[in-house]
Amino acid sequence: MGRVLSSDLLKIRRKGLWLLAVSGPFGIVALQALNFGIRYDYLTKKYADDLWGGLIENIALLVPVTVLAGVTLISSLIANVEHQTNSWKQLLALPVPRTAVFAAKFLLSVILLGVSCALLAWGTAALGVALGFGWDFPAVKILKISFLPFLASLPFLALLLWMSLTVRNQAAPVAIGLLAAVCSLFAGQLPEFVPLAWPLLAAGPPSGLRLAVGGGVLLGALILLVGAVHFERRDVD
Amino acid sequence: MSEWIIQTKDLCKSYRGRLAVDHVNLNIARGEIYGFLGPNGAGKTTTIRMLLGLIKPTRGSVEIFGKSLKREKLHILRKIGSLVEYPSYYGHLTAVENLEAIRRILDVPKTRIAQVLETVGLTKDAKRPVKGFSLGMKQRLGIAAALLGEPEMLILDEPTNGLDPSGILEIRELIKAMPKQHGITVLVSSHLLSEVEQMASTVGIIRQGRMVFQDTIESLRRQSEGSISVAVSEPEEALLALLRMGFRGKLENGRIALERTDDQSVARIVKALVEQNHAVYRVEEKRKSLEELFLQIVGEGGGA
Ligand SMILES: Nc1ncnc2c1ncn2[C@@H]1O[C@H](COP(=O)(O)OP(=O)(O)O)[C@@H](O)[C@H]1O
Ligand SMILES: [Mg+2]
Numbered sequence: 001m002g003r004v005l006s007s008d009l010l011k012i013r014r015k016g017l018w019l020l021a022v023s024g025p026f027g028i029v030a031l032q033a034l035n036f037g038i039r040y041d042y043l044t045k046k047y048a049d050d051l052w053g054g055l056i057e058n059i060a061l062l063v064p065v066t067v068l069a070g071v072t073l074i075s076s077l078i079a080n081v082e083h084q085t086n087s088w089k090q091l092l093a094l095p096v097p098r099t100a101v102f103a104a105k106f107l108l109s110v111i112l113l114g115v116s117c118a119l120l121a122w123g124t125a126a127l128g129v130a131l132g133f134g135w136d137f138p139a140v141k142i143l144k145i146s147f148l149p150f151l152a153s154l155p156f157l158a159l160l161l162w163m164s165l166t167v168r169n170q171a172a173p174v175a176i177g178l179l180a181a182v183c184s185l186f187a188g189q190l191p192e193f194v195p196l197a198w199p200l201l202a203a204g205p206p207s208g209l210r211l212a213v214g215g216g217v218l219l220g221a222l223i224l225l226v227g228a229v230h231f232e233r234r235d236v237d
Numbered sequence: 238m239s240e241w242i243i244q245t246k247d248l249c250k251s252y253r254g255r256l257a258v259d260h261v262n263l264n265i266a267r268g269e270i271y272g273f274l275g276p277n278g279a280g281k282t283t284t285i286r287m288l289l290g291l292i293k294p295t296r297g298s299v300e301i302f303g304k305s306l307k308r309e310k311l312h313i314l315r316k317i318g319s320l321v322e323y324p325s326y327y328g329h330l331t332a333v334e335n336l337e338a339i340r341r342i343l344d345v346p347k348t349r350i351a352q353v354l355e356t357v358g359l360t361k362d363a364k365r366p367v368k369g370f371s372l373g374m375k376q377r378l379g380i381a382a383a384l385l386g387e388p389e390m391l392i393l394d395e396p397t398n399g400l401d402p403s404g405i406l407e408i409r410e411l412i413k414a415m416p417k418q419h420g421i422t423v424l425v426s427s428h429l430l431s432e433v434e435q436m437a438s439t440v441g442i443i444r445q446g447r448m449v450f451q452d453t454i455e456s457l458r459r460q461s462e463g464s465i466s467v468a469v470s471e472p473e474e475a476l477l478a479l480l481r482m483g484f485r486g487k488l489e490n491g492r493i494a495l496e497r498t499d500d501q502s503v504a505r506i507v508k509a510l511v512e513q514n515h516a517v518y519r520v521e522e523k524r525k526s527l528e529e530l531f532l533q534i535v536g537e538g539g540g541a
Contacts, residue, residue, distance in 0.1 A: 090325035
């Protein structure tokens with residue numbers, strides 16, 4: 001699978017995927033820079049006893065919707081590299097297990113989105129320091145809000161990637177993904193066992209976090225497995 | 238039995254209850270160029286997709302290199318290079334990058350890329366994005382990709398479709414060189430006999446999913462050899478007389494058309510006619526072109 005992944009990394013050159021992976025975290029940090037920049041006095045007073053906590057809370061609010069939108073666009077763009085010129089028949093006639101092809105695409109998405117998460121963590125810390133909140137930033141907390149919502153979104157990544165890879169027309173997976181992203185803004189009202197509530201839960205207090213992350217990883221793995229089995233068996237046109 | 242590189246047994250594929258490929262028994266021997274012929278929609282691409290494991294047969298089996306495709310797919314695919322229908326390529330990448338993407342999966346030495354580009358004559362355009370290539374160049378890049386893994390067998394589906402005459406010629410020369418220079422067996426499909434007859438040693442003709450002819454090109458040529466046309470004074474009576482003597486024929490445009498007949502038979506026919514006081518005006522041999530024969534085979538049995 002390493003060989004397929006290395007081939008995939010080459011194929012996404014000049015496709016704007018890395019740019020997309022950078023723009024997500026950049027967007028969140030820029031928005032909060034604007035927010036804190038404009039309302040500096042008001043917000044620093046409001047969060048006076050925990051400046052870093054206030055910043056992290058505001059960042060965390062934007063993470064679920066951004067992660068879900070990112071998951072949607074990245075999986076669709078990755079699939080499109082093969083759909084665009086009908087490369088499936090060439091790729092899948094190579095001596096490589098189809099499950100490896102499927103897994104490599106998933107891993108590529110995880111790498112791209114993982115880079116986004118890391119950049120978000122770095123950007124959050126940098127923003128806080130720039131805003132004068134001091135150097136003693138709560139690293140664990142920052143890493144948690146940066147990475148855990150992504151782990152909680154893995155079921156969506158597995159599902160949307162599976163859909164994107166199997167249907168040529170990307171309208172359906174993109175529409176579903178973006179709808180989920182928008183709905184996740186209001187996910188606070190959903191019961192905790194609904195997967196759509198997980199990305200937001202994962203950015204919140206520890207009570208719901210375990211279910212959100214654990215459920216996300218488990219359900220994600222399950223959907224990935226089912227998707228891989230289907231991808232292995234389907235006819236390629 | 239000789240060594241078949243590809244052998245299918247009663248291969249079937251049905252779409253919505255209709256057999257797109259109907260009990261096809263393909264036999265391809267080592268080192269030959271096998272022309273797989275049939276009109277559009279006959280089932281060539283569907284058959285080829287099954288040979289490559291891209292789609293699953295509804296019934297029947299495929300053996301390649303003497304092994305079951307179902308059981309040893311990856312092992313078999315390692316020794317096959319393929320180009321199915323219109324070319325696959327990554328338009329935003331250069332020719333070299335396209336080949337590198339495949340090379341990484343095949344795990345062959347980097348030097349192969351320059352070699353195959355040389356083989357298909359794309360060395361000059363190696364560093365250009367493929368989206369700017371002509372169809373002929375894309376098709377040649379596809380062949381380069383198929384050759385990258387040093388295959389023993391090349392499967393090319395309509396590689397000359399949509400090309401201009403010079404493009405067709407280039408591809409044909411390329412294919413012709415494969416068995417001789419590289420020891421590669423080739424399966425090449427086409428809907429035009431003329432594109433295949435100059436390179437293929439064996440042809441299989443498929444019509445509405447069924448194999449209707451499979452033999453050497455010489456055998457096809459022999460079949461196309463002429464019928465005898467005889468112009469006489471009273472054709473109806475003359476034909477009756479000949480039929481009574483055991484010859485087979487029919488009236489065509491007021492002439493007697495007799496099936497392929499050897500010299501002795503022609504002599505007997507003329508003698509008999511003369512003895513029965515028919516005036517024999519002309520005895521002609523009519524040759525069907527290979528193309529006519531192909532169209533006849535493909536059109537035979539009619540029905541939609
Ligand atoms: N995925 C599919 N679904 C339904 N019908 C198909 C599919 N693929 C091929 N067919 C049908 O199978 C028949 C053979 O098609 P094909 O193998 O592409 O022919 P050829 O390559 O000889 O032109 C056609 O009637 C075509 O419509
Ligand atoms: Mg075809």
